[in-house]
Amino acid sequence: MNAMIPAFDPHAVLVAPWTENLSLFGWIAAMGFAVTSACGLVGNYLMLRRMALMGDAVSHSVLPGLVAAFLVTSSRGTLPMFAGALAAGVFTTIAIESIHKLTRVKQDAAIGITFSTLFAIGVVMTSLYAAQVDLDADCVLYGEIAFVPLEPMVSVGGVVLGPVPFVRMAAVLLMVGLLIVAFYKELLVSAFDPGLARSLGTNPTLMHYGLMAALSVVVVSAFESVGAILVVAMLILPGATASLLSTRLSRVHLLSLVHAAISSWLGVTLGVWLDCSIAAAMVVAGALLFALVWIVSPSEGLIARWRRRRRAVLPSALSDDSNPVPEAK
Amino acid sequence: MSRTASRALLILLLAAATSPVEAAGVREFVSSDWSTQIVRFFTLQDASVRFALIGSVLLGLSCGLLGSFIVVRKMALMGDALSHAVLPGVAIGFLWNMTKDPLAILIGATIAGLLGTFLVSAISRTTRLKEDAALGLVLATFFAIGICLVTMIQRLPTGNKSGLDKFLFGQAAALSAEDITLMAIVTSIAVVMVVAFYKELLASSFDPGFSRSIGLPTRWIHHGLMLLLTASVVIALQAVGVVLVSAMLITPASAAYLLTDRLHRLVVMAAAFGVGAGMAGAFLSFVGPSLPTGPLMVIGASALFSAAFLFGPRHGVVARWLLRRRGAARTQRENTLKSMFHVMEATQFRTEGVTLHDLAIRRRETIDDAQRLGRDLVRHGLATLSGDALYFTPSGRKRAGEIVRNHRLWELYLTQSANIAADHVHEDAEKIEHILGESVVRDLERRLGYATFDPHGRAIPSARTIHGGDARREGGNGSGK
Numbered sequence: 001m002n003a004m005i006p007a008f009d010p011h012a013v014l015v016a017p018w019t020e021n022l023s024l025f026g027w028i029a030a031m032g033f034a035v036t037s038a039c040g041l042v043g044n045y046l047m048l049r050r051m052a053l054m055g056d057a058v059s060h061s062v063l064p065g066l067v068a069a070f071l072v073t074s075s076r077g078t079l080p081m082f083a084g085a086l087a088a089g090v091f092t093t094i095a096i097e098s099i100h101k102l103t104r105v106k107q108d109a110a111i112g113i114t115f116s117t118l119f120a121i122g123v124v125m126t127s128l129y130a131a132q133v134d135l136d137a138d139c140v141l142y143g144e145i146a147f148v149p150l151e152p153m154v155s156v157g158g159v160v161l162g163p164v165p166f167v168r169m170a171a172v173l174l175m176v177g178l179l180i181v182a183f184y185k186e187l188l189v190s191a192f193d194p195g196l197a198r199s200l201g202t203n204p205t206l207m208h209y210g211l212m213a214a215l216s217v218v219v220v221s222a223f224e225s226v227g228a229i230l231v232v233a234m235l236i237l238p239g240a241t242a243s244l245l246s247t248r249l250s251r252v253h254l255l256s257l258v259h260a261a262i263s264s265w266l267g268v269t270l271g272v273w274l275d276c277s278i279a280a281a282m283v284v285a286g287a288l289l290f291a292l293v294w295i296v297s298p299s300e301g302l303i304a305r306w307r308r309r310r311r312a313v314l315p316s317a318l319s320d321d322s323n324p325v326p327e328a329k
Numbered sequence: 330m331s332r333t334a335s336r337a338l339l340i341l342l343l344a345a346a347t348s349p350v351e352a353a354g355v356r357e358f359v360s361s362d363w364s365t366q367i368v369r370f371f372t373l374q375d376a377s378v379r380f381a382l383i384g385s386v387l388l389g390l391s392c393g394l395l396g397s398f399i400v401v402r403k404m405a406l407m408g409d410a411l412s413h414a415v416l417p418g419v420a421i422g423f424l425w426n427m428t429k430d431p432l433a434i435l436i437g438a439t440i441a442g443l444l445g446t447f448l449v450s451a452i453s454r455t456t457r458l459k460e461d462a463a464l465g466l467v468l469a470t471f472f473a474i475g476i477c478l479v480t481m482i483q484r485l486p487t488g489n490k491s492g493l494d495k496f497l498f499g500q501a502a503a504l505s506a507e508d509i510t511l512m513a514i515v516t517s518i519a520v521v522m523v524v525a526f527y528k529e530l531l532a533s534s535f536d537p538g539f540s541r542s543i544g545l546p547t548r549w550i551h552h553g554l555m556l557l558l559t560a561s562v563v564i565a566l567q568a569v570g571v572v573l574v575s576a577m578l579i580t581p582a583s584a585a586y587l588l589t590d591r592l593h594r595l596v597v598m599a600a601a602f603g604v605g606a607g608m609a610g611a612f613l614s615f616v617g618p619s620l621p622t623g624p625l626m627v628i629g630a631s632a633l634f635s636a637a638f639l640f641g642p643r644h645g646v647v648a649r650w651l652l653r654r655r656g657a658a659r660t661q662r663e664n665t666l667k668s669m670f671h672v673m674e675a676t677q678f679r680t681e682g683v684t685l686h687d688l689a690i691r692r693r694e695t696i697d698d699a700q701r702l703g704r705d706l707v708r709h710g711l712a713t714l715s716g717d718a719l720y721f722t723p724s725g726r727k728r729a730g731e732i733v734r735n736h737r738l739w740e741l742y743l744t745q746s747a748n749i750a751a752d753h754v755h756e757d758a759e760k761i762e763h764i765l766g767e768s769v770v771r772d773l774e775r776r777l778g779y780a781t782f783d784p785h786g787r788a789i790p791s792a793r794t795i796h797g798g799d800a801r802r803e804g805g806n807g808s809g810k
Binding site: 103104286 | 403456457480576583587645
């Protein structure tokens with residue numbers, strides 16, 4: 001058991017990744033930040049619409065789309081990958097809706113059936129065409145973010161932008177950010193009050209499918225580095241943590257970005273120390289942040305709740321025993 | 330209920346009985362092409378095939394059985410969260426003495442699974458986060474902790490052979506005799522508990538309020554179910570894998586849910602579907618080159634679900650489509666009958682038949698369309714066609730009168746009892762006239778004081794006129810059943 005947890009070497013864990021090994025871990029941390037923040041921003045809207053589990057569903061079901069795209073074009077180009085993911089994402093949404101609308105199966109069961117089927121098909125396809133697809137089954141689950149720096153670099157006009165997956169993810173993050181800025185009001189209103197949104201001239205169905213499309217693109221760009229399941233944590237954790245600290249959507253977005261930055265830095269540190277999967281370590285770091293905020297948040301935290309309840313239940317007892325008031329009887 | 334139990338036990342016994350069968354000593358297989366593999370599978374000559382088969386039967390049975398309760402309790406995704414949450418428990422159970430000791434893994438995984446479900450409810454109770462967000466959060470976080478531990482174990486000198494990676498997608502061929510024993514024990518406990526507490530489970534699944542009021546400990550029933558569920562997820566892990574075990578809970582039970590309305594049938598069918606899917610997965614995984622078992626079992630279960638989804642006799646898509654089409658056709662025939670009635674009414678029923686020409690004018694259609702509609706009535710024995718005139722048969726006459734009566738009664742009812750203006754009631758009556766049953770009509774007639782005219786001043790056909798001579802001969806009691 002002791003052999004499993006390596007000794008904590010402050011230099012190797014805290015300093016080296018950011019100095020002599022920066023060319024390696026710098027890109028990993030940057031990729032982690034890009035993935036977590038893009039997922040977090042999209043995830044905020046999923047959570048507002050109570051569709052957090054659609055993230056789970058889409059993240060699993062992009063796999064067959066991805067594999068099919070690899071097989072058809074026999075390349076790992078960005079465009080076929082996005083097309084495959086979009087097709088799979090839209091198909092998932094439609095399949096869930098139709099199972100749930102056409103029969104008496106409830107929506108949660110419909111989600112479970114749809115994504116597990118598509119994921120199973122995807123896994124079988126990866127196993128059958130392992131040679132062509134270049135995705136191994138475990139990587140499908142938790143990705144391999146440590147391989148990101150080894151990918152070919154992209155450079156524009158002599159300026160090195162970074163490895164391919166990072167550049168792609170950063171572009172997706174930028175796109176998500178721009179879309180949120182451009183459609184901030186529409187997204188906000190349609191999340192909270194679809195009826196009002198419709199009367200203001202926003203098409204809620206269009207918003208729904210647009211969000212699903214954004215989700216598919218984000219998930220598929222994150223797929224190779226964090227896999228199908230960890231991406232669910234990255235969709236939910238930043239927003240969940242942020243929403244315990246603020247109720248304003250704009251601030252929740254900013255706090256999600258902060259969460260993404262801290263959790264990717266801490267994740268690299270944890271991953272280097274324990275020598276485990278860095279993507280999983282980033283999620284664990286993000287979950288630790290969530291746990292911390294859940295306990296100490298001034299408005300929603302467990303401590304604050306406990307103190308509020310104590311004050312509410314025992315107002316007289318408190319004033320009698322603990323702080324005797326100089327009284328005038 | 331005893332039938333359910335005996336059937337479930339029968340399956341269990343059958344599974345146990347097949348295990349000691351020694352295959353005829355066919356040993357000369359050297360090549361491993363698929364036909365050879367099929368023969369090897371069905372002759373059960375390899376211990377691994379027997380174990381895989383028994384294991385998948387057992388896990389299909391327990392997952393189907395317990396899955397039916399989570400489906401009817403609308404907790405389907407709790408099964409998903411639970412199955413991912415057990416992964417760190419599996420890793421810690423392995424670390425206990427660095428072997429794949431089934432019991433240590435069972436205990437570790439059960440604790441992790443229960444901790445996960447506890448955290449889901451704690452988060453959704455104490456924060457603003459909704460339950461779905463809490464589920465996803467716990468699911469993915471526990472999975473990440475599990476992946477951290479598994480990757481750390483695999484780095485150990487002994488860890489490479491740990492076989493923990495088999496827990497991700499499942500490999501039924503990797504099941505050992507001890508695993509099978511444990512699976513049999515857990516499955517038997519699940520079967521016994523479900524049989525013993527069937528009534529309590531039934532009541533608390535469908536009506537928690539009622540069950541609390543008659544003194545059932547619904548919270549404990551819930552916790553007990555979660556415990557059984559966790560245990561059955563854990564025994565299924567090695568064959569199906571963490572990622573897809575939730576599908577073995579949800580999919581067979583949902584397929585059964587589309588086929589029956591009775592819980593005991595649902596439970597038995599779900600267990601049977603689970604066993605079928607499990608065996609299919611074990612078979613395909615053995616035949617195919619190094620395919621993981623879990624995804625194949627899930628595809629098997631999904632195939633069963635798709636069949637139920639499309640061809641289920643009552644809730645299936647095809648059946649419902651046919652039903653809707655039949656309903657639409659009946660509505661159309663009834664509308665034709667009504668038009669014939671209207672044409673005859675315009676001449677105070679002085680003419681016997683209705684010419685296709687008059688029908689076409691009344692319906693604002695072409696003569697060809699009227700002829701087509703008339704032929705449809707003839708096919709269903711509601712009218713006869715001679716020359717270019719349609720004549721009611723007795724049953725057609727009766728149905729036409731009923732439809733017109735329903736329409737006019739409903740219009741009158743809406744204007745009198747719901748205060749809707751007389752020119753707004755037609756559309757509604759057009760729809761309801763095809764649906765109203767005899768007892769509702771009796772009730773409407775009574776409430777409206779056996780009125781004889783509708784809001785537009787047209788006569789409402791009474792039971793006597795609808796049934797014509799029959800009612801008079803029976804003494805005019807007018808209750809025309």
